[in-house]
Amino acid sequence: AIKSYAEVLSSIGLGINDAALMSQLAPSVQKAKKSGRSRTGVIDASLIEASFPTNSANENIDPAWREAINESKHVWSAGPFGKKEELLQLDSFVDWFGQCRPTVLGKEGVAMAADTGERALANILLAAAQEDFDQGQDESESEDASVDGKRKNWVDGVGEARLDEDNLSLYMRFSEGADEDCNWQADGFADLTKHKHQARLYGSELASLEATTSSVDEGEEGKVRLLYDLVYNDGAPRERATGVAIEVSRGGHLDVGMLHSSDDRARQRCTVEMWYHLPQAHLMTDEIILMRRSLFYEENNDVSKLCLPDERHNTLWELAVLPTGLLELRTGAGSVVTSAMFIKDNEDGLDGLVSWEREDGGGGWNHVCVTFSSMEQDSPSQVSASVLMNGVTVVPNALLSVDPFGLTSEDVHQDDIDDALEKSILIFGIGPSAGFRLTDIRVWACQRSEEDVQMMMYEYLKDAEMKRKFKVNIRKSSTGMLAPPARLAQPERKKFALSPPKTSQANRTPPRSTSDDDGFGVDEVKFEPTPPRLTPDDDGFGVDEVKFEQTFAAFNEIEPVQNQPSEPSSDDVVEQEEVQVLEDSTSSEPELVSPFEVVLSDLLSTKVKSSAAAAIIRGPPAARHFGGNRGGLASVHTNFGIKPDGVGPIAISGPDKSLVFFSDRDPPGRTYPIGASGAVLSDIMDENYSEYMCCFLAREKRMIIFELTRKTVVVELQMKTKLNFWRYLPPEAHGGELAFVLITPIGGFYWKPLENPPRPRQVWKRSAELESKKVITYEEGGSNGQSGADARSTVALLLVSSPVSSDANVEAYCISMDGESSQLLVSDDVQGAALCRPPTPDASSAYFLPFVVTVQNNYETSQLVLTVEDLTQDSSDGKSLVRGVTLASAILDLTDVSNESFAPPPMSMGSSPEVLVCCNQDFIVAVIRSRGLVFAYDFTTDLMESGGQSLSLVGKHELGRYVVDAAIRPIGDNQVELVTLLRESNDSKDGRIATIII
Numbered sequence: 002a003i004k005s006y007a008e009v010l011s012s013i014g015l016g017i018n019d020a021a022l023m024s025q026l027a028p029s030v031q032k033a034k035k036s037g038r039s040r041t042g043v044i045d046a047s048l049i050e051a052s053f054p055t056n057s058a059n060e061n062i063d064p065a066w067r068e069a070i071n072e073s074k075h076v077w078s079a080g081p082f083g084k085k086e087e088l089l090q091l092d093s094f095v096d097w098f099g100q101c102r103p104t105v106l107g108k109e110g111v112a113m114a115a116d117t118g119e120r121a122l123a124n125i126l127l128a129a130a131q132e133d134f135d136q137g138q139d140e141s142e143s144e145d146a147s148v149d150g151k152r153k154n155w156v157d158g159v160g161e162a163r164l165d166e167d168n169l170s171l172y173m174r175f176s177e178g179a180d181e182d183c184n185w186q187a188d189g190f191a192d193l194t195k196h197k198h199q200a201r202l203y204g205s206e207l208a209s210l211e212a213t214t215s216s217v218d219e220g221e222e223g224k225v226r227l228l229y230d231l232v233y234n235d236g237a238p239r240e241r242a243t244g245v246a247i248e249v250s251r252g253g254h255l256d257v258g259m260l261h262s263s264d265d266r267a268r269q270r271c272t273v274e275m276w277y278h279l280p281q282a283h284l285m286t287d288e289i290i291l292m293r294r295s296l297f298y299e300e301n302n303d304v305s306k307l308c309l310p311d312e313r314h315n316t317l318w319e320l321a322v323l324p325t326g327l328l329e330l331r332t333g334a335g336s337v338v339t340s341a342m343f344i345k346d347n348e349d350g351l352d353g354l355v356s357w358e359r360e361d362g363g364g365g366w367n368h369v370c371v372t373f374s375s376m377e378q379d380s381p382s383q384v385s386a387s388v389l390m391n392g393v394t395v396v397p398n399a400l401l402s403v404d405p406f407g408l409t410s411e412d413v414h415q416d417d418i419d420d421a422l423e424k425s426i427l428i429f430g431i432g433p434s435a436g437f438r439l440t441d442i443r444v445w446a447c448q449r450s451e452e453d454v455q456m457m458m459y460e461y462l463k464d465a466e467m468k469r470k471f472k473v474n475i476r477k478s479s480t481g482m483l484a485p486p487a488r489l490a491q492p493e494r495k496k497f498a499l500s501p502p503k504t505s506q507a508n509r510t511p512p513r514s515t516s517d518d519d520g521f522g523v524d525e526v527k528f529e530p531t532p533p534r535l536t537p538d539d540d541g542f543g544v545d546e547v548k549f550e551q552t553f554a555a556f557n558e559i560e561p562v563q564n565q566p567s568e569p570s571s572d573d574v575v576e577q578e579e580v581q582v583l584e585d586s587t588s589s590e591p592e593l594v595s596p597f598e599v600v601l602s603d604l605l606s607t608k609v610k611s612s613a614a615a616a617i618i619r620g621p622p623a624a625r626h627f628g629g630n631r632g633g634l635a636s637v638h639t640n641f642g643i644k645p646d647g648v649g650p651i652a653i654s655g656p657d658k659s660l661v662f663f664s665d666r667d668p669p670g671r672t673y674p675i676g677a678s679g680a681v682l683s684d685i686m687d688e689n690y691s692e693y694m695c696c697f698l699a700r701e702k703r704m705i706i707f708e709l710t711r712k713t714v715v716v717e718l719q720m721k722t723k724l725n726f727w728r729y730l731p732p733e734a735h736g737g738e739l740a741f742v743l744i745t746p747i748g749g750f751y752w753k754p755l756e757n758p759p760r761p762r763q764v765w766k767r768s769a770e771l772e773s774k775k776v777i778t779y780e781e782g783g784s785n786g787q788s789g790a791d792a793r794s795t796v797a798l799l800l801v802s803s804p805v806s807s808d809a810n811v812e813a814y815c816i817s818m819d820g821e822s823s824q825l826l827v828s829d830d831v832q833g834a835a836l837c838r839p840p841t842p843d844a845s846s847a848y849f850l851p852f853v854v855t856v857q858n859n860y861e862t863s864q865l866v867l868t869v870e871d872l873t874q875d876s877s878d879g880k881s882l883v884r885g886v887t888l889a890s891a892i893l894d895l896t897d898v899s900n901e902s903f904a905p906p907p908m909s910m911g912s913s914p915e916v917l918v919c920c921n922q923d924f925i926v927a928v929i930r931s932r933g934l935v936f937a938y939d940f941t942t943d944l945m946e947s948g949g950q951s952l953s954l955v956g957k958h959e960l961g962r963y964v965v966d967a968a969i970r971p972i973g974d975n976q977v978e979l980v981t982l983l984r985e986s987n988d989s990k991d992g993r994i995a996t997i998i999i
Contacts, residue, residue: 152252154250154251154252154253155251155252155253156252156253156254158267159253159254159256159257159267159268159446160257160267160268160269160270160271160446160447161267162447164700165445165447165449165453165700166462166463166700168445168446168447169194169443169444169445169446169462169464170194170196170254170255170257170271170444170445170446171192171194171196171198171247171254171255171427171442171443171444172192172193172194172442172443172444172462172464172465173190173191173192173193173200173245173441173442174193174220174226174227174228174229174440174441174461174465175190175210175228175229175230175231175440176191176193176220176226176227176228176229176465177190177191177210177229178210178211178212178227178229179222179226179227179229185202185205185210186202186205186206186208187205189201189202189245190202190245192247193226193462193464193465194254194464195464196254198247198248198254198255199247200245200246200247201245201246201247201304202231202244202245202246203242203243203244203245203246203304203305203308204237204241204242204243204244204308207233207234207235207237207241207243207433208231208232208233208243209231209232209234210229210230210231210232211229211230211232212227212228212229212230213228213229213230213440214230214278214366214438215228215230215276215278215366215438215440215441215907216366216459216615216619216906216907216990217276217440217441217458217459217460217461218459218460218461218612218615218616219612219615220461220465220612221610221612223467224466224467225461225465225466225467226461226465226466226467228440228441228461229440230278230438230439230440231245231430231438231439231440232437232438233430233433233434233435233436233437233438234435234436235435236284236433236434236435237432237433237434239287239309239310239311239432240309241309242305242306242308242309243308243310243430243431243432243433244290244293244308244428244429244430244431245428245429245430245439245442246304246307246308246426246427246428247426247427247428248297248424248425248426249294249424249425249426249427250423250424251419251422251423251424251425254446255427255444256268256422256425257269257270257271257444257446258270258271258373258374258375258384259271259317259318259373259375259381259382259384259403260317260375260381260382260403260405260418260422261375261381262381262415266376267446268446269374269375269376270372270373270374270375270376270446270447270448271372271373271444271445271446271447271448272370272371272372272373272443272444272445272447272448272449272454273292273370273371273372273443273444273445274368274369274370274371274389274442274443274445274449274454274458275291275292275368275369275429275439275440275441275442275443276366276367276368276439276440276441276458277291277322277366277367277369277430277437277438277439277440278358278365278366278367278436278437278438278439279322279355279356279357279358279365279367279434279436279437280357280358280365280434280435280436280437281357281358281359281360281365281436282324282326282357284434284435284436285324285434286324286434287310287324287432287434288310288321288322288323288324288329288432289310289321289322289430289431289432289433289434289437290310290319290320290321290428290430290431290432291320291321291322291328291369291429291430291439292319292320292371292427292428292429293307293316293318293319293320293427293428293429293431294316294317294318294319294425294426294427294428295307295315295316295317295425295426295428296315296316296317296405296421296422296424296425297315297424297425297426304426307426307428308428308431309431309432310431310432313333314333315333316332316333317332317333317403317405317425318330318331318332318333318386318401318403319331320369320371320388322355323339326354326355326357327339327340327341327353327354327355328340328353328355328369328388328390328395328396330371330386330388330396330399330401332401332402332403332404333403333404334382334401334402334403334404335402336399336400336401336402336403338386338388338396338399338401339353339396340353340354340388340390340395340396341353341395342396342399353390353395355367355390356391358436359904361904362904363904363905363989364904366907367390367391368389368390368391368392368458369388369389369390370388370389370392370449370454370458371386371387371388371389372386372387372389372448372449373385373386373448374386374448378400381415381418382402382403382404382405382418383400383401383402383403384400384401384402384403385398385399385400385401386398386399386401387399389451389454391458392451392454392455392458393451393804394451405418405421405422406421427444429442443462451723452699452723452724453699453700455622456622456678456679456699457678457699459619459907459909460655460656460678463656596955596956596957596958597935597937597956597958597997597998597999598997598998599958599995599996599997599998600995600996600997601993601994601995602993602994602995602996603993604985604991604992604993605617605618605991605992605993605994606991608668608669608670609660609662609669609670611990611991613653613660613662613670614990614991614992615990615991616653616660617651617653617662617982617992618906618907618908618965618982618984618989618990618991618992619653619906619907619908619909620651620908620909620910620965620966621651621652621653621654621679621680621681621909622678622679622697622909623679623724623725623726623727623776623909623910624679624681624726624727624728624910625728625778625910625966626651626965626966626982627648627649627651627664627966627967627968627980627982628648628649628681628728628729628968629728629778629779629780629968630778630780630835630836630918630919630920630968630969631647631731631780631921632782632835632836632837632838632919632920632921632925632969633780633781633782633783633794633796633798633835633836633837633838633851633852633920634731634733634734634781634782634783634784634794634838634851635733635783635784635792635838635849636838636922637733637788637792638731638732638733639732640684640685641684641685641686641687641688641690642684642685642690644665644970644972645970645971645972646684646685646731646970647921647968647969647970647971648664648665648968648969648970648980649681649682649684649729649968650662650663650664650682651664651982652679652680652681652682652694654675654676654677654678654679654680654696655676656676657674657676658672658673658674658675658676659672659673659675659676659677659680659694659696660672660673661673661680661682661694664980664982664994664996665980673694673707673709675694675696675705675707676698677696677697677698677705678697678698678699678700679696679697679699680694680695680696680697681694681695681727681728681729681741682694682695682729683695683729683739683741684729684731684732686732686739689710690710691708691710691711692708692709692710693706693707693708693709693715693739693754694706694707694709695727695729695741695754697720697724697727702719702720702721703717703718703719703720704717704718704720704743704752705717705718706754715754715755716754716759718752718759718761722745722746722747723745723746724743724744724745725744725745725746725775725776726744726776726779727741727742727743727744728741728742728779729741730742730751730781733784733792733794734781734793734794735751735753735792735793735794736789736790736791736792736793737789737790737792738753738755738756738790739753739754739755740752740753741754742764742779742781743761744776744779746767746772746773747763747766747767748763748764748765748766748767748822749763749764749765749779749797749816750762750763750764751764764818764820765797765816765817765818765822766822768822768824770814770824770826771799771801771814771824773804774801774802774803774804774812775801775802775803775804776799776800776801777800777801777802777811777910777911777913777914778798778799778800778914779797779798779799779800780797780798780835780836781794781796781797781798781818781836782794782795782796782797782798782836782837782838782851783795783796783818783836783849783850783851784847784848784849785848786847786848786849793818794818795817795818795819795848795849795850795851796815796816796817796818796836796850796851796872796882797815797816797818798813798814798815798816798827798834798835798836798853799813799814799816800812800813800831800833800834800913800914801814802913810829810830810831811830811831811832811833811913811914811915812826812828812829812830812831813826813827813828813831813834813853813855814826814827815827815853815872815882816882817880817881817882819880821880821881823880823881823882824882825872825881825882825883825884827853827855827870827884828855828857830857830858831855831856831857831914832855832856832857832858832865832914832915832916833855833856833914833915833916833917833918833927834853834854834855834856834914834918835853835854835918835919835920835925836851836852836853836854836920837851837852837853837854837869837920837925837940838851838852838920839851839852840923840940840941850871850872850873850874850882851872852869852870852871852872852888853869853870853871853872853884854867854868854869854870854918854920854925855867855868855870855918856868856893856916856918856927864892864893864895865892865893865895865916865927865929866890866891866892866893867890867891867892867893867918867925867927867936867938867952868887868889868890869887869888869889869890869925869940869951869952870884870885870886870887870888871884871885871886871888872884872885873885888951889940889951889952890952891938891952891954893927893929893934893936894957895932895934898932898934898957898959899932899959901932901961902931902932903931903932903933903962903963903984903986904931904963904989905930905931905963905965905984906963906965906984906989906990906992907989908965912930912931915929915930915931916928916929916930917930917964917966917967919967919968919969919979920969921969921970921971921977922971922975922977923939923940923941923975924937924938924939924940924955924969924977924999925937925938925940925952926938926967926969926977926979926999928964928967928979928981929964930963930964930965931963932959933959933960933961933962933963933964933983934957934958934959934960935957935958935959935960935979935981935997936954936957937954937955937956937957937979937999938952938953938954938955939952939953939954939955940952940953941953955999956999958997960981960983960995961986962983962984962985962986962992962993963983963984963986964981964982964983964984965981965982965983965984965992966981966982967979967980967981967982968980972998976998976999977998977999978996978997978998978999979996979997979998979999980994980995980996980997981994981995981996981997982994983995
């Protein structure tokens with residue numbers, strides 16, 4: 002390398018003073034700056050500049066170096082004597098030196114090459130290289146064309162969406178039954194998703210479409226596509242092809258879940274779910290294939306061969322319900338799992354059984370969900386599968402072999418798999434028995450979680466919503482020009498959102514979010530220009546200080562629905578309200594002979610729409626309809642509403658709005674533009690009539706608190722864990738403040754939204770006995786003897802059961818609220834239980850533990866016994882709860898009442914417990930739900946001190962209907978009001994409110 006300016010000159014035979022000859026050097030040597038000519042500089046610019054002597058005086062610099070050279074006129078650019086074709090070929094600066102005759106370009110160079118034979122040799126070498134290149138190019142293009150030909154029909158982006166609803170691949174509600182002109186027997190059924198698959202029905206002569214009898218939202222005419230059941234009134238012979246078949250092409254939207262390489266990782270998961278109804282057990286003699294995926298080759302385009310229940314030679318996988326009541330998932334490669342293989346033994350029977358239709362016509366509906374994932378497997382033919390029954394996992398992560406060639410094989414190439422799966426068929430409902438029904442089929446290109454399945458299994462999806470068609474009249478103006486169409490009023494629901502409306506960035510502080518091992522993160526909305534700093538705490542919750550100024554202004558206030566709505570203007574498009582209240586009319590039901598004053602309301606369907614009535618009967622998820630018992634707390638409650646608190650409103654939620662139903666208001670319902678998966682409401686909290694609604698958004702796993710009077714968004718909470726149960730806590734349970742209890746797999750948490758910061762605080766932990774148990778009811782009682790903000794409850798009562806079997810025993814546990822979380826098993830087989838405030842004058846101001854009221858079945862005498870027991874603390878440590886003495890007991894006498902039993906309707910929380918126990922003041926009420934019986938007892942201090950019968954029967958009453966839920970509240974001294982929600986005997990989706998004065 003040339004290291005200095007002197008070395009550059011000496012290398013060409015020049016001295017330092019021979020600068021006049023410098024102009025003969027190439028431009029890349031003459032100047033350091035980049036030239037316009039496309040010539041590679043062979044000497045580093047910094048080196049050349051460093052070689053020049055530094056002299057601040059410009060007079061010592063040769064004039065040739067002071068001005069930039071016009072390189073376009075230089076001999077190195079113009080060529081010798083202006084002949085560019087004779088430019089020297091300078092491959093490198095160093096190679097140029099010492100050559101007697103450099104290579105010449107242009108005409109002269111070509112002639113010279115021809116004379117020496119150089120051109121002929123170059124042509125030979127070029128032809129050989131071109132031949133090799135063309136041959137390799139042809140082979141590469143052939144391979145690329147083969148690969149492209151196989152994947153040219155593959156759909157991009159399948160399974161890659163962030164939200165589950167955007168990964169929906171198939172959705173069928175059999176809505177063709179609502180169209181009398183639709184020939185669904187021949188045309189089949191339409192997919193409601195944007196993918197527009199078409200399903201074909203085999204065995205159509207055996208089937209019919211009927212309005213659904215399931216508990217899934219049936220839709221709304223004109224807004225949501227109606228839900229119909231595919232019904233088989235006659236059983237299908239085994240040799241008859243039956244089922245709903247959908248073609249699955251390789252690389253299509255339904256080609257998900259298995260047999261994909263890591264290059265298509267997003268396709269390696271799927272979820273398939275459906276509702277089906279089984280007849281009575283004795284009518285089902287053969288298995289029914291609920292769902293099956295089979296390969297379609299060697300069939301001569303005859304899909305019917307794949308719809309035979311006993312033909313499995315091309316089956317990839319199938320899920321069958323057996324006559325024994327178990328579900329069996331099996332593959333063509335020989336893997337088999339059943340719904341009982343992964344369940345612990347139950348003393349009362351085998352868990353994991355399906356529901357059969359009962360003799361009274363009730364029951365029989367089941368929800369099944371199968372998830373597949375091959376993401377964690379080494380081979381594409383290995384897949385992990387889970388089966389969920391009614392939202393509960395009964396087969397967790399079973400490893401199956403799914404081979405397109407029938408048996409487990411090794412070294413199967415992905416190309417062979419793609420060829421075998423070029424076309425396959427997904428089939429539902431093969432080999433049905435008489436009375437079999439199926440409906441609401443969903444296929445997702447993702448793996449749905451258990452809680453997501455539970456939250457949406459009863460709800461319709463957004464793809465079922467019908468697009469509105471607007472008629473636009475275009476009027477001509479007087480000038481002959483077309484006038485612009487009148488602006489259409491936008492539907493109200495388009496203005497609403499699940500979270501507060503966005504404001505400008507200058508006025509909005511970004512919400513902050515934190516999370517911790519307890520599974521919560523708190524998001525809050527603050528509309529201040531300066532964001533507050535995050536305040537960490539020991540429990541890991543970081544919360545911003547908030548000032549809640551944002552309101553529902555953009556939501557528009559929804560007023561109570563009037564009995565006579567005004568007619569809409571002809572120029573506007575007005576959306577029908579969810580709640581339509583009709584004029585009150587006197588119930589035609591005759592009053593039953595009773596010692597109580599009983600008021601029976603009109604049917605819910607006369608007050609709200611039938612779909613809303615069905616949702617009210619079904620109830621909110623993971624919560625009781627009316628909230629739960631409050632009778633064990635201190636009697637220091639202050640009422641701000643028109644009626645005393647104790648009976649909570651029922652909130653039913655949808656994707657766009659929520660309806661709140663009040664049992665004691667006229668009109669009974671109000672709609673709010675708040676979309677959610679579920680909601681619970683507080684009491685009226687102050688003289689300003691502040692009322693709060695806590696909404697749970699299952700997809701986003703968020704909770705939002707809304708203040709309904711001022712239309713204000715209060716706070717948001719990010720859930721990082723599963724929510725098992727939730728309810729509003731009365732103010733006397735926690736210092737007279739707004740509080741909700743959230744029960745997770747970890748334990749119970751208090752969430753006080755108005756606290757600063759509003760961070761959930763754990764108040765008790767689950768013991769090993771409570772792990773994996775389903776929470777049925779929750780309440781608190783007792784008092785720590787403090788007043789004001791320091792007041793606290795002392796005991797929590799939980800009723801829990803097995804999360805799998807609906808017939809499992811109900812267990813009652815008491816948990817201390819002193820931070821120790823000592824847990825006491827009150828009973829492992831209880832029909833119902835509640836907490837009761839001791840009937841003493843100081844129960845409102847002194848420390849006390851509540852009494853425990855239980856109803857248990859005496860199996861020796863077949864009688865229900867109501868018992869009142871005392872709770873005490875263990876004398877050894879003063880913290881652990883122990884059972885005290887039995888204070889009183891009474892037998893629920895059923896000898897003089899009707900033996901009629903009523904079937905329960907579909908409910909989110911199930912039919913447990915069998916007996917609802919409600920306590921208030923000195924009254925204890927037991928309600929036998931399936932018999933519709935109400936027993937009221939008086940439990941007073943005088944009776945206790947006299948040493949006689951402690952429980953005095955006030956009276957009993959037959960309601961003649963199944964009792965969905967019940968709650969009690971005081972209406973005066975020594976007088977209470979029991980409010981019950983009843984299921985109508987001839988309609989499982991309708992009911993009434995019955996009010997009983999005791």
